[in-house]
Amino acid sequence: MISQGVVPALYCENVVKLFRRGRGLKKKVIRALDNASLTLAPGELFGLLGPNGAGKTTLVRCIATLLIPDAGTIRIFGSDAFKDSLFCRQRIGLLTSGERTLYWKLSARDNLRFFAALYGLTGKKREQRIDYLLELLGLEEVANERLERYSSGMKQKVSLARAMLHDPDILLLDEPTLGLDPQFGRFIRQFIKEELNRRQKKTILLTTHYMDEADELCQRIAFINKGRIIDIKSPAQYKREIPHKEVLQVRCLGQPDTSRLQNLAGIERVQTDFNDGITTLRIVAPRAEPVLSEVIETVRAQARILGIDVKEPTLEDVFIYVTGTSLTADTGQGEE
Amino acid sequence: MASRRLNTELRVVGAEFVKTMRIWFSYPIMIAFWAIFPLLWVLPYVFQGKALVGSGSSEAFRQLTGSGNYLAFVLIGAMISTFVFSALWGVGNSLREETYWGTMEYIIASPTHPLVILIGKTLAEWTWSSVMVLFQALIIALFFGVHFTLAKILPVLLLVVLLMIGFYGFAIAFAGFTLLIKEVHGWVHTLEWVFFLFSPIRYPVEVNPITALVSNLIPLTWALVAIRGIMLLNKTEVNLYQTVVILAGMDVILLVAGYFLFVYLEKKTRRDGTVGMH
Numbered sequence: 316m317i318s319q320g321v322v323p324a325l326y327c328e329n330v331v332k333l334f335r336r337g338r339g340l341k342k343k344v345i346r347a348l349d350n351a352s353l354t355l356a357p358g359e360l361f362g363l364l365g366p367n368g369a370g371k372t373t374l375v376r377c378i379a380t381l382l383i384p385d386a387g388t389i390r391i392f393g394s395d396a397f398k399d400s401l402f403c404r405q406r407i408g409l410l411t412s413g414e415r416t417l418y419w420k421l422s423a424r425d426n427l428r429f430f431a432a433l434y435g436l437t438g439k440k441r442e443q444r445i446d447y448l449l450e451l452l453g454l455e456e457v458a459n460e461r462l463e464r465y466s467s468g469m470k471q472k473v474s475l476a477r478a479m480l481h482d483p484d485i486l487l488l489d490e491p492t493l494g495l496d497p498q499f500g501r502f503i504r505q506f507i508k509e510e511l512n513r514r515q516k517k518t519i520l521l522t523t524h525y526m527d528e529a530d531e532l533c534q535r536i537a538f539i540n541k542g543r544i545i546d547i548k549s550p551a552q553y554k555r556e557i558p559h560k561e562v563l564q565v566r567c568l569g570q571p572d573t574s575r576l577q578n579l580a581g582i583e584r585v586q587t588d589f590n591d592g593i594t595t596l597r598i599v600a601p602r603a604e605p606v607l608s609e610v611i612e613t614v615r616a617q618a619r620i621l622g623i624d625v626k627e628p629t630l631e632d633v634f635i636y637v638t639g640t641s642l643t644a645d646t647g648q649g650e651e
Numbered sequence: 652m653a654s655r656r657l658n659t660e661l662r663v664v665g666a667e668f669v670k671t672m673r674i675w676f677s678y679p680i681m682i683a684f685w686a687i688f689p690l691l692w693v694l695p696y697v698f699q700g701k702a703l704v705g706s707g708s709s710e711a712f713r714q715l716t717g718s719g720n721y722l723a724f725v726l727i728g729a730m731i732s733t734f735v736f737s738a739l740w741g742v743g744n745s746l747r748e749e750t751y752w753g754t755m756e757y758i759i760a761s762p763t764h765p766l767v768i769l770i771g772k773t774l775a776e777w778t779w780s781s782v783m784v785l786f787q788a789l790i791i792a793l794f795f796g797v798h799f800t801l802a803k804i805l806p807v808l809l810l811v812v813l814l815m816i817g818f819y820g821f822a823i824a825f826a827g828f829t830l831l832i833k834e835v836h837g838w839v840h841t842l843e844w845v846f847f848l849f850s851p852i853r854y855p856v857e858v859n860p861i862t863a864l865v866s867n868l869i870p871l872t873w874a875l876v877a878i879r880g881i882m883l884l885n886k887t888e889v890n891l892y893q894t895v896v897i898l899a900g901m902d903v904i905l906l907v908a909g910y911f912l913f914v915y916l917e918k919k920t921r922r923d924g925t926v927g928m929h
Contacts, residue, residue: 334924347924373924379760383922404762415753420677421670432666433761435659461677477757 318356322393324485324518325355325378330387332373332542347373348384349542355520357484360512362533363522364630366640370542371522372411375489378520379409391485405434408478412490414470419463423454423473426462427480434481448476451510468499475503479511485518486511492528508532526630536630540638553633561603562626563610565596569618576613581606584635594618599632660767667771668778671745675779688783692733693790696725715855718883723797727879728852730787734780734811735818735846735871739839741776742769742822747829765917766910769826773819797882806891807878813898814874820905827916831925851875870901 332348348370355361363371376382378389380400389396391403417426424445431441449455452472462470471491478486488507492500508531511517523529529536530550538545548556560583569592573585576598586597596614600606603625614620634640675681700722704712713719746765749755758765791797825842829835847853849865852875856866866872877894 332924376756376924379756381756381760381921382924383918401762404760407760409757409760411756413753416757418670418674418752418754420674425670425673429666429670430757430761432663433758433763435662435762437659437662 321356323354323390324357324359324392325353325520326388326390326393327354327374327378328352328388330374330377330389331385332370332377332382333385347542348377348387350387351539351542351544352387353537353544353547355485355518357518358512358516360508360519360521360532360534362529362536363520363539364524364526364529364536364634365522365539366524369524369539371524371539372489373542374539375409375411375487375520375522379407379487380404405481406484408481408483408486410474410478410486410488410491412493414467414494416474417462417470417477420461422459422461423449423465423476424458426473427476430477431480436481444480444482445476448479452476452506466499468495468502471495471499471503475506483517485520488519488521490522490524492523492525504528504532526634530630538634538637540640545637550630553630554628556633557628557636560599560601560628560632562628562632563596563598563600563603563607564624564626565598565610565614566621566623567594567596567614567618568592568621570594571596571614571617576610579606579609579613582610586631586635593621597632599628660763663763663767664771664774667768668775671772671775672778675775685779685783692729692787693726693794696729697722700725712855715857716879716883718879720796720883723791723795723883724855724879725853726787726791726795727797727882728875730784730791731811731814731871731875731878732846732852733784733787734815736839736843737776737780737783738773738815738818738822739825739842741779742773742819743825743829743839744835745769745772745776746826747833747835750830750833759917759921766823766913769823769913773822777815799882803881806881810874810877810891810894810898813895813902814870817870817898817902817905820902820907820909822909824909824912824916827913830920831916831923833925846871870898870905873897873901 329350329352330348331346331350334345334347336343336345351370351374353361353363363374365371373382377384378391378396380396380403383397391406394402396403418429421429427445427448428441431437431445436444446455449458452475454469454472454476457465457469462473465473475491478488491507492503495503507519507521512519512532521529521532533550535547535549536553537547546553570587570589571594573587573596576582576585576596581602582598582600584599586599588595588597598606598610607623611620611623628636703709704721708719709721710719712721712724716724718724746755746769749758749768758768788799792799825838829838832838846869849862850856850869850871851866852871856862856872873894877890880890
């Protein structure tokens with residue numbers, strides 16, 4: 316995906332990270348990254364999609380130099396991330412999930428002042444940059460209030476401002492919408508896509524286990540599972556991976572037994588999602604129409620149907636098709 | 652380039668100092684505690700001394716130390732140890748605090764070396780403990796007959812600075828160690844008692860041949876003996892040169908060892924993948 320002669324913004328080749336846990340006979344070696352390789356073009360918005368424990372965060376931490384890999388190469392605009400770490404750290408902005416990444420006893424402005432100093436920003440230039448970011452993220456009115464009074468979404472906005480403080484070329488966004496309410500989640504997604512990527516042309520590596528987020532934002536996506544990069548394609552290319560398949564989506568009140576559906580001829584897989592008393596069944600079949608009446612009959616015998624749709628396969632369907640694992644699963648990491 | 656880099660690092664030290672102070676002052680109850688601490692600190696020593704010898708002075712004590720003023724002896728020990736233990740608690744514990752706050756990873760991921768942050772924390776700790784010690788010195792001067800003159804203060808200040816340079820080297824290594832072990836309180840308490848046992852903070856180490864021997868390895872011993880000599884026995888010039896040379900030598904060893912141990916341990920935590928864990 317990178318034109319010849321263009322230096323990749325980020326280049327990872329065969330990155331291996333082993334974690335040694337326990338002692339003596341209980342000692343385990345966990346292969347968190349297994350020869351992970353990927354290349355990001357300058358200005359690309361790239362997604363790393365995988366379930367919990369797949370190795371997404373480990374790879375981000377290796378790129379941010381927080382972890383030293385056991386093998387492999389990581390380059391930032393051609394420079395080795397570990398041999399030339401000062402240069403590379405200056406070009407990377409990091410955002411991790413979770414609220415506890417800032418000083419809650421300080422205001423947003425004081426937090427940003429401190430982190431700006433770490434990147435060599437001082438004086439008037441620092442204040443101008445902080446004012447700009449606070450305004451951009453809609454925080455100017457609460458800028459002098461302590462963070463302990465902020466909501467999770469507002470704290471995440473401050474984290475985003477911190478990642479952008481030194482105007483880095485690459486942003487590593489690790490689960491940036493995790494745990495946020497839908498309104499803030501929407502804001503952050505929109506901000507990443509429109510402001511950071513389209514307007515500011517930042518190179519972004521986004522990790523997520525929300526398929527909709529990856530589908531909406533990313534130009535290319537790497538599927539990662541058990542520390543291995545399984546495949547790298549655009550969302551559209553992925554969806555073409557499972558041709559001649561349709562997804563029948565049935566929403567109903569109650570929780571029908573899906574084992575009867577699984578056994579129906581012509582159905583390949585049934586996935587269930589239960590939320591607020593409503594079950595959403597995603598039934599994958601080569602064609603939806605021939606199984607439709609039997610599905611309706613089976614579900615109606617156990618629950619009240621609210622709606623039925625025939626849909627194109629989503630990234631989650633592709634992920635399951637390729638890896639055999641659901642994105643909502645907790646895969647753990649591969650033991651040696 | 653090098654001077655610009657130094658300038659940048661100095662500004663980080665300043666930013667860390669301001670941040671640490673702001674966080675401390677955001678807990679009003681801590682300010683109240685530290686305001687009455689110098690008074691609370693002094694009373695147990697006074698009562699203990701009176702219970703043991705009936706007054707502030709003891710002949711047996713004079714034979715061991717040259718001064719019969721037990722209370723002044725102990726209070727000077729406690730005053731100097733305030734510096735030492737605040738370095739252990741403040742600097743040694745400071746990176747653990749950053750991991751609890753979830754900010755440690757962001758410090759390590761920045762172009763600033765965590766050692767620069769530790770220097771900022773050291774400066775804040777030094778300022779804070781200096782204010783405490785100043786109050787303690789005032790109490791000693793007003794109520795326990797220890798006279799502070801410029802001729803006494805200057806060599807004492809020199810000794811304190813030399814003592815603390817080495818001790819901050821030790822605290823920096825300890826800070827690196829805490830990144831690895833993820834537990835601080837037990838270790839600091841243990842170290843405190845090791846120092847109480849093997850250096851003359853509360854008693855003259857000469858009472859036991861083993862403590863007397865081991866105490867020679869601890870800079871605090873050398874500093875305390877010289878400071879008490881100056882303050883209680885008016886020995887301004889006696890052994891000062893020898894003590895300064897010994898403390899300076901220990902400073903070099905402790906600073907170099909502290910630096911390399913910290914760098915090694917910080918790298919080890921990045922290799923083990925335990926930077927953000929607590």
